[in-house]
Amino acid sequence: MHISEGILSLPILAAGGTLAIIGTAIGLKHIDTDHIIETSLLSSAFFVASLAHIPVGPGSVHLVLNGLVGIILGWASVPAIAIALFLQALLFGFGGLTVLGVNTVIMAGPAVAVYYLFGPMIRKGGRSRALGAFCAGMVAILLSTCLLALVLVGTDRSFLATARLLLAAQVPLMLLEGVITMFVVSFLARVQPELLNFADRVHP
Amino acid sequence: MNRCRFLPLDKLFPTILLLCIFFAPAPAFAHHLYVFAYVSGGDIVVQASFGHNRPDVGGEVSVKSGAGKLLFQGKTDGRGMLRFPRPQLPPNETVKITVSGGAGHQGVWTMTPADLGNDSAATEVPAESKSAIQPAHHSSPPALSEEEQKYLARLVSDAVAREIEPLKAMMARQMDSGPSLRNIIGGIGWLVGIGGLAAAWASRKKQR
Known part of the structure; x- marks a missing residue:
């Protein structure tokens, strides 16, 4: 899911960087000062999730967990994901510093999208909560993969074949992330239902 | 808010x-493409992996000179390796090997003239080191013809290349150890x- 340095064209890098800066600024405004530590802990979870590798066919995919981060943090997931990606680039060499903006948009954009798309379902509780959580995990990966494919094809049309393969390869990951997100949300709801009381979240 | x-x-x-x-x-598996290349005999061997012995199968390899001239293109095999003949290059020319793993993953390895055995400083062997390399030249009895000497040198060079190839491969494996704890x-x-x-x-x- 991390695009490496030296692949994308300059306009795409610049557009990604600009969008990421705007998203981060909005996200920082949405972080309640009392919950900064929780945001950084979820950022840590995203940071280590990329190290969990799942073999798919001849290649492999890794967990992203942007759906889970998105439904808990909302807009705050943009700075949380951006800083985790920055450290992944610095410490692991995943992605890179010039592609940080594009990678942030690819992973944090869908996180914010699923917060709005499936947040109301999760707030309802019961079966719709489990279904909403599953969809949030799955759709976040689907949207990220579409964005990734779009960015690659936007740079070079020859990436079209790669983009198609990519979509197919990510299907198992979509299902897995859906299940993990559903499991985590259902677990938290059962153990301490008020933890997932999203009712008093005020939409910006 | x-x-x-x-x-x-x-x-x-x-x-x-x-x-x-x-x-x-x-x-710690993840998607960073590790590329390592070394000279083995008359060939260059490229090894590409996603870390911890996860080879990049079918990765597109593009080999360019320092000036940007395309020298070779190919794909990695089932072990994530590609072997191709060492291109003829002017001295002090570097070689940039780019491997694309698809889905936006790319790794680059640059071979210096010293890595390629194409260093002008190394090729122009100084007189004193020549005698150091061939200490037995004056004293040893075999009066080899120039052709025989060249043949012998090639045999020795091939044997050394064969011996040190596992070491280079081991170094390549160490390169792809992935993120540390x-x-x-x-x-x-x-x-x-x-x-x-x-x-x-x-x-x-x-x-x-």
Whole structure:
């Protein structure tokens, strides 16, 4: 899911960087000062999730967990994901510093999208909560993969074949992330239902 | 402003910690494409992997000279390796090997003239080192013709290349060891630390 340095064209890098800066600024405004530590802990979870590798066919995919981060943090997931990606680039060499903006948009954009798309379902509780959580995990990966494919094809049309393969390869990951997100949300709801009381979240 | 109701810290922290413990000690697989190349005999061997012996199968390899001239193109085999004849290059020319792993993954390895055995400083062997290389030249009885000497030199060079190839392959494997536990723990520390600093700053601002 991390695009490496030296692949994308300059306009795409610049557009990604600009969008990421705007998203981060909005996200920082949405972080309640009392919950900064929780945001950084979820950022840590995203940071280590990329190290969990799942073999798919001849290649492999890794967990992203942007759906889970998105439904808990909302807009705050943009700075949380951006800083985790920055450290992944610095410490692991995943992605890179010039592609940080594009990678942030690819992973944090869908996180914010699923917060709005499936947040109301999760707030309802019961079966719709489990279904909403599953969809949030799955759709976040689907949207990220579409964005990734779009960015690659936007740079070079020859990436079209790669983009198609990519979509197919990510299907198992979509299902897995859906299940993990559903499991985590259902677990938290059962153990301490008020933890997932999203009712008093005020939409910006 | 969006006042998110977050998970209380006492419940969230153990959950995150468990997640970290679950993932961190597992072989740190991830999608960074590691590329390593070395000279073996008359060939250049390229090795590409995603870390921890996960070869990049069918990775597109493009070999360019320092000036940007395309020298060779090919694909890696089932072991993530590609062997191709060493191109004829002017002295002091570097070779840039780019491997594309698809889905936006790319790794680059640059071979210096010294790596290629194409260093002008190395090719122009100084007189004193020539005698050091061939100490037996004056004293040893075999009166070899120039052709025989060249043949012998090639045999020795091939034998040495064969012997040291496993060592180079071992180095290539070490190159793809992936993120270390130290880096993983360090990264988590940074994230929590930054959060702590921000929280402390915010609370000081609130107090004022």
